[in-house]
Amino acid sequence: MAGRAAQLVLLAGAAALASGSQGDREPVYRDCVLRCEERNCSGGALKHFRSSQPIYMSLAGWTCRDDCKYECMWLTVGLYLQEGHKVPQFHGKWPFSRFLFFQEPASAMASFLNGLASLMMLCRYRTSVPASSPMYHTCVAFAWVSLNAWFWSTVFHTRDTDLTEKMDYFCASTVILHSVYLCCVRTVGLQHPAVVSTFRALLLLLLTAHISYLSLVRFDYGYNLVANLAIGMVNVVWWLAWCLWNRRQLPHVHKCMAVVMLLQGLSLLELLDFPPLFWVLDAHAIWHISTIPVHVLFFRKGGTLRAVPQWAPLLAHSFLEDDSLYLLKESETKLKLD
Numbered sequence: 001m002a003g004r005a006a007q008l009v010l011l012a013g014a015a016a017l018a019s020g021s022q023g024d025r026e027p028v029y030r031d032c033v034l035r036c037e038e039r040n041c042s043g044g045a046l047k048h049f050r051s052s053q054p055i056y057m058s059l060a061g062w063t064c065r066d067d068c069k070y071e072c073m074w075l076t077v078g079l080y081l082q083e084g085h086k087v088p089q090f091h092g093k094w095p096f097s098r099f100l101f102f103q104e105p106a107s108a109m110a111s112f113l114n115g116l117a118s119l120m121m122l123c124r125y126r127t128s129v130p131a132s133s134p135m136y137h138t139c140v141a142f143a144w145v146s147l148n149a150w151f152w153s154t155v156f157h158t159r160d161t162d163l164t165e166k167m168d169y170f171c172a173s174t175v176i177l178h179s180v181y182l183c184c185v186r187t188v189g190l191q192h193p194a195v196v197s198t199f200r201a202l203l204l205l206l207l208t209a210h211i212s213y214l215s216l217v218r219f220d221y222g223y224n225l226v227a228n229l230a231i232g233m234v235n236v237v238w239w240l241a242w243c244l245w246n247r248r249q250l251p252h253v254h255k256c257m258a259v260v261m262l263l264q265g266l267s268l269l270e271l272l273d274f275p276p277l278f279w280v281l282d283a284h285a286i287w288h289i290s291t292i293p294v295h296v297l298f299f300r301k302g303g304t305l306r307a308v309p310q311w312a313p314l315l316a317h318s319f320l321e322d323d324s325l326y327l328l329k330e331s332e333t334k335l336k337l338d
Helices: 003-015 027-040 043-052 055-059 064-082 105-128 136-158 162-189 193-217 221-245 253-271 283-291 294-299 312-316 319-337
Strands: none
Touching: 027 043, 027 064, 043 064, 105 136, 105 283, 105 319, 136 162, 136 319, 162 193, 162 221, 193 221, 221 253, 253 283, 253 294, 253 319
16 A cells, blocks of 8 residues: 555665765775766767767766766775675665666566556456446546556666656655545545545645655755654554454455555565675565565455465455445445435
């Protein structure tokens, strides 16, 4: 329900160190970058670089200075390993082996697959649930918000810039707030539409203020962490409390509880921070890969999956589809009684 949201909360603290990691503070790294730029990034050398650079690299925005940083990063890593030291981080990140124009290929691919899974589940939801269901439009909107967040996550891991970083963070914040809104509609709004309208306006105001402060005043990683942690806790507690309250009346809420608990548990993978395996696969990428099946649990309804781990059959059923169909049946029953 808040897979991208959980990412934001955990990454914010680490990103605060992005301007001063051990690797980019090293004199050998700084001197290497300076010499590389003087040698390759001006005059005729720059023209040669641009003419020989693959078109996909230039389209992705990779510059001569970026290439200097990349080459000097690996020079520094090699010296560290040669001297028996631990692998350092650079600008808040582990060194990754670039593939084509992908800066973090495993995380970028995992983000893309999460987005693809979200899109597939959205299509299945729209096929299985009639638009007359009370929660239909809210659930579809949530799916599009999530898709947008995974898109920017893919872009950010493909090419880390100030713009892509901000879009990744802002869109993840939007997912958290929309998950809270989804919970409000499901738990309160169906009986009290006016309350939902007021709450929606409040959330939009909070999101506007949050983005405005980070964009126009200061991109404060510490504040960002606290703000998203707070709203994330509201999201988790609210959903779990509602699920526990309705566990006997609505048997399908165990799927919602499973999603919430799975996402919180899987987010602990981020704490296993380690240098990338084969310079590609790090804890963050593993975390993103592990969240792909959760989209199935949250959206899909169906039979049993076979030839997969024992917990996977649970993923063949979903909360949103079951709940939307339950609400549709309930509303039709009330109309008949009236």
